[in-house]
Amino acid sequence: xxxxxxxxxxxxxxxxxxxxxxxxxxxxxxxxxxxxxxxxxxxxxxxxxxxxxxxxxxxxxxxxxxxxxxxxxxxxxxxxxxxxxxxxxxxxxxxxxxxxxxxxxxxxxxxxxxxxxxxxxxxxxxxxxxxxxxxxxxxxxxxxxxxxxxxxxxxxxxxxxxxxxxxxxxxxxxxxxxxxxxxxxxxxxxxxxxxxxxxxxxxxxxxxxxxxxxxxxxxxxxxxxxxxxxxxxxxxxxxxxxxxxxxxxxxxxxxxxxxxxxxxxxxxxxxxxxxxxxxxxxxxxxxxxxxxxxxxxxxxxxxxxxxxxxxxxxxxxxxxxxxxxxxxxxxxxxxxxxxxxxxxxxxxxxxxxxxxxxxxxxxxxxxxxxxxxxxxxxxxxxxxxxxxxxxxxxxxxxxxxxxxxxxxxxxxxxxxxxxxxxxxxxxxxxxxxxxxxx
Numbered sequence: 001x002x003x004x005x006x007x008x009x010x011x012x013x014x015x016x017x018x019x020x021x022x023x024x025x026x027x028x029x030x031x032x033x034x035x036x037x038x039x040x041x042x043x044x045x046x047x048x049x050x051x052x053x054x055x056x057x058x059x060x061x062x063x064x065x066x067x068x069x070x071x072x073x074x075x076x077x078x079x080x081x082x083x084x085x086x087x088x089x090x091x092x093x094x095x096x097x098x099x100x101x102x103x104x105x106x107x108x109x110x111x112x113x114x115x116x117x118x119x120x121x122x123x124x125x126x127x128x129x130x131x132x133x134x135x136x137x138x139x140x141x142x143x144x145x146x147x148x149x150x151x152x153x154x155x156x157x158x159x160x161x162x163x164x165x166x167x168x169x170x171x172x173x174x175x176x177x178x179x180x181x182x183x184x185x186x187x188x189x190x191x192x193x194x195x196x197x198x199x200x201x202x203x204x205x206x207x208x209x210x211x212x213x214x215x216x217x218x219x220x221x222x223x224x225x226x227x228x229x230x231x232x233x234x235x236x237x238x239x240x241x242x243x244x245x246x247x248x249x250x251x252x253x254x255x256x257x258x259x260x261x262x263x264x265x266x267x268x269x270x271x272x273x274x275x276x277x278x279x280x281x282x283x284x285x286x287x288x289x290x291x292x293x294x295x296x297x298x299x300x301x302x303x304x305x306x307x308x309x310x311x312x313x314x315x316x317x318x319x320x321x322x323x324x325x326x327x328x329x330x331x332x333x334x335x336x337x338x339x340x341x342x343x344x345x346x347x348x349x350x351x352x353x354x355x356x357x358x359x360x361x362x363x364x365x366x367x368x369x370x371x372x373x374x375x376x377x378x379x380x381x382x383x384x385x386x387x388x389x390x391x392x393x394x395x396x397x398x399x400x401x402x403x404x405x406x407x408x409x410x411x412x413x414x415x416x417x418x419x420x421x422x423x424x425x426x427x428x429x430x431x432x433x434x435x436x437x438x
Contacts (some may be wrong), residue, residue, distance in 0.1 A: 004014045019164055022050050026168050030175040033406050037073065037185065041355040043172065044075030047148060051161065052133075054080040056090060056151035059090065063144035083126040098121065098131075103383040104388075106145055109134040109162045109169075113154060130155045132162070132170045137433065138176035146172065202334050232261045270402040274385065284413040286325040288437050291356055291363055292317050298335035299354065305340060313339070317356040324363045324434040332411045335365075337403040338430050342369035345428075358436065366431040373408075374422040382420065383408045 029042045040058060057074040071084040084090070092100070103110045108221045112131050114123060136144035146169055150292040153217070235258040239251070276282040299313050306313050333384045335354075340351040346369045355366040373383065385405040411418045411432050422428035 038075040053148045054151040059145040108166045138175045214278045218275040302339045311343045312351045337407045338367040345371035362433040368429045372425040373424040
């Protein structure tokens with residue numbers, strides 16, 4: 001092998017070694033710091049040293065449809081100050097827009113030589129003789145652009161320069177893909193954490209408001225019930241002992257007052273119950289009871305109300321005794337709500353039916369009316385608090401909108417379930433299922 005061939009081989013090996021060392025320098029810079037801004041700044045200074053040029057810079061986002069881009073980072077030599085301020089917004093005119101479109105369309109680096117005649121006005125102020133520019137394409141993000149300015153003299157960039165610049169651009173693109181993805185994930189995590197904190201705060205505020213409301217309802221109900229009990233007692237005495245001594249008009253007014261007092265007492269009792277439920281203080285003491293006797297008591301308890309509404313009650317029960325684990329008082333409250341609702345929403349001179357049967361180790365109690373039924377749109381809300389459908393008879397008869405919500409809680413507290421079926425214009429059936437004890 002000739003001396004010339006050996007020398008050429010040595011130069012090739014030296015060039016290749018220098019190429020690999022430069023790539024290793026870039027790889028080290030890209031992985032040496034977790035802060036993206038610091039990494040990019042260090043990268044620019046490495047590029048100045050590797051390519052011995054006057055400026056190195058980044059533009060983002062380099063989308064032809066974007067009217068302005070910004071410069072996140074730039075490095076420059078002492079002799080040629082930076083062309084951009086860090087974070088500067090760069091408006092894109094037609095000349096620079098054309099150049100950047102060419103760069104985005106090119107598979108590798110693009111070289112531009114500028115003289116006095118072909119230099120766009122926006123570029124002329126930067127004193128650029130030659131620039132090498134390449135597009136960076138991080139996945140999941142708009143293109144970036146990496147460029148270098150040679151300002152001291154017109155420069156002919158070699159194929160080795162272009163090849164090295166292309167390989168560096170690929171490494172930078174990969175780094176940006178990872179860092180930007182991590183950045184987005186961190187931002188999303190911060191947002192989710194902030195949202196979670198806000199939800200916790202809102203939940204705590206709602207719970208505090210709910211407790212305050214329950215305490216207010218409880219105190220208010222207790223304060224109202226005491227004087228109302230006295231008023232009702234006085235009205236009952238007047239109507240029971242002196243009806244013949246009072247004018248007919250006064251008796252009528254006292255009767256209205258007594259009925260409204262009873263209605264107000266029901267409202268107060270419902271408010272007390274719902275406040276106990278919300279506070280977790282509703283006490284349930286289940287025991288084994290024969291349901292036939294409890295149902296007969298429930299029918300008798302509602303007889304006066306049924307008679308006043310001209311409604312008959314029919315009770316259907318099997319001969320064999322059916323037992324269930326229930327709290328007697330709470331069971332009577334459940335039946336009072338269901339029977340009074342059936343009476344309330346039945347047309348006059350009609351009948352409601354109460355059925356007791358057994359099914360799959362459960363006792364089923366059904367209260368059936370032949371009223372207007374429940375509108376389909378109201379079904380999902382039927383057991384919610386303070387809800388009533390807007391039928392005329394509902395408003396006429398009144399009610400708190402709490403009865404079925406309380407009823408559901410009581411039934412479920414006795415390990416049962418409540419549901420209903422209804423046909424508009426033909427009536428409704430509410431049924432309670434309670435487990436039969438072994």
